[in-house]
Amino acid sequence: MTLKDKTTVTFYNGLTTIGGPMIEVAYNDSHILFDLGEVYRPELKLSMEDEDFETLIKYQLIGEVPNFYDPKITGKEIDKDRWKHAAAYISHLHLDHSKALNLLAPEIPLYTGKITAQLLPALNEDGDFLLPAAGHDKGYTREIIAAEYKKPIQVGDITMEVWPSDHDAYGATGLIVKTPDKTIAYTGDIRLHGYHPDWVHDFLKAAKHCDMFIIEGTGVSWPEEKHDDNSEEFTGPKNEVELTEQIVKLEKENPKRQITFNTYPTNVERLLRIISDSPRKVVLHAKRAHLLKDSLDQNYPYYYLPEEKRFNDLNPELEVSYQKLLDDDHEYLWQAVKNYDDLKEGGLYIHSNAEPLGDFDPAYKPFVEKFAQKKIEFEALRCSGHADEEELKEIISEVEPAILIPVHTLHPELEENPYGERILPKRGQTIVL
Ligand SMILES: [Zn+2]
The missing domain is CATH 3.40.50.10710 (Metallo-hydrolase/oxidoreductase)
Structure with a gap:
């Protein structure tokens, strides 16, 4: 078996930041990318006009992902001899998961849940929500395909399934990816205290014993606040x-x-x-x-x-x-x-x-x-969109993954996997499964 026939997962962005995960799963001549957000860094004081491709890369606001972005934006062609099948997915409509979706090459299909697909063009009507697409007016949103929940989407050797989940973004979903020999699940942003814990449990059940479980960890980002009874988390x-x-x-x-x-x-x-x-x-x-x-x-x-x-x-x-x-x-x-x-x-x-x-x-x-x-x-009156430490443990216990990959958190090392391995990838690292 050559390396080409193995499942690889590459982590391009959003590992030790809250938001902006960009992850590629590849097998043979097929590959998929999720999500397409921008890391939120208000301290940079960048306006939408400042956010050209070079700036986004320079400040690591997006990942330097080859063969997915629009060549009109990057100046680099997509290697279509190497990659015969490509698709992308976004888990939900928050900007740290969606803002860069117009940067995706127009011919690569982009999937998301139905509600997300309906809301994004409306939110971007004035062109102040998403980054602009090359060669289009402000307010343009590229085609987004509303995936049918749980129905396999074929991308060459890879299949993707979009599962309804729960987060404080309406229509949030999780993803299950299957290659010929491995299963990978990605939570997107997730919680158990929203309107649909039952949907989350169903998704986790479908992900049970997956080879790799990629989980957000926003809830363990501020360990110093954990036992502070005066913090707002305990009153709302x-x-x-x-x-x-x-x-x-x-x-x-x-x-x-x-x-x-x-x-x-x-x-x-x-x-x-x-x-x-x-x-x-x-x-x-x-x-x-x-x-x-x-x-x-x-x-x-x-x-x-x-x-x-x-x-x-x-x-x-x-x-x-x-x-x-x-x-x-x-x-x-x-x-x-x-x-x-x-x-x-x-x-x-x-x-x-x-x-x-x-x-x-x-x-x-x-x-x-x-x-x-x-x-x-x-x-x-607040309610968090993210699982807290206890909920994260519960989520992991429902999946019992072979490999756990915490992303989307300031402290990935605080998420543990009692059921197998845990890997903390570096930005840009590829893991061969
Ligand atoms: Zn979110």
Whole structure:
């Protein structure tokens, strides 16, 4: 057997950073790549315009992956004699897993779960979500194929199966890759305390005893915070269901008070749960209502701020006037996105993993203080998208992999494999299975 006939796995990026994993599985003349994100490094203060290919490579924001990127971007041709079959996959729509997808050569098919495929073009409508594709206008999103869950996708000698999973990105999935002699599973971002732990368990069951299990490890990135009882991890909701319950409780406890909220755009499922469970009528900012209409064809009540651009796909009958919301103290729970000075004194604002996300963002503290000045109660209701240390152990125990590869974490060495080997690859390293 020559080396060519063995399964190889190469780790191009996202090993000791939170986000940006780029991993290639190859067998013979077939190969696949997952994911296509960009590592988030706000301290570099790069604008989208600054992020040309050289800059992305220089700061290790993406991997230096040969034979996948668009030659118009890299200046290097793809070796099509060597590679007869190629495909790519992204696990979910967070930017650290998706932002670079337009850099993929146009002829290489890109697969993802259905919801991710529907949401990404809508999120990138203004060209401010994904990196641009060569030779296209801003706002262009390359073709993304919505994979049928669990159905094998043939890429030469390799098959891929996309499994529904759970994370704080709507439609998140995991991947099972089979070559003629090996099975590799990749978690993408994962947790057991979301809406669908049952889906996660099914995925892990399908991955059981795989030859290589590539797992994210965000939850073990800050070991120094682990036993700090004052940290926010210990006070907030324990899971997504509890989070929605707490919002409902706040509404019930405050029958005559202005209540506003905000969430992160890609956490669509949390928003849908809030809408369905809220005793008050939920009104979204028009931009968010448009995102749900455009991607999922769902209609929800919405409002415009003064002088805002109108969306012609929104049903005019569902519009609520901004003034009506400002005057309200009992009928609506509405999404506040700016103009906080307009809000009622004595009101309540629920910040549920919306932007600014937290203390690490310099914009967070002044944002919180603004509400205090206005005498508006600021309630941060968070729930993590990532498995914590205990959940990670449980996930690994359900799979019992021959080889464990922790990625997407500041401390890969803190994830252990009691069932076999653990390898901590270096950036760019190839492992032959
Ligand atoms: Zn994510």
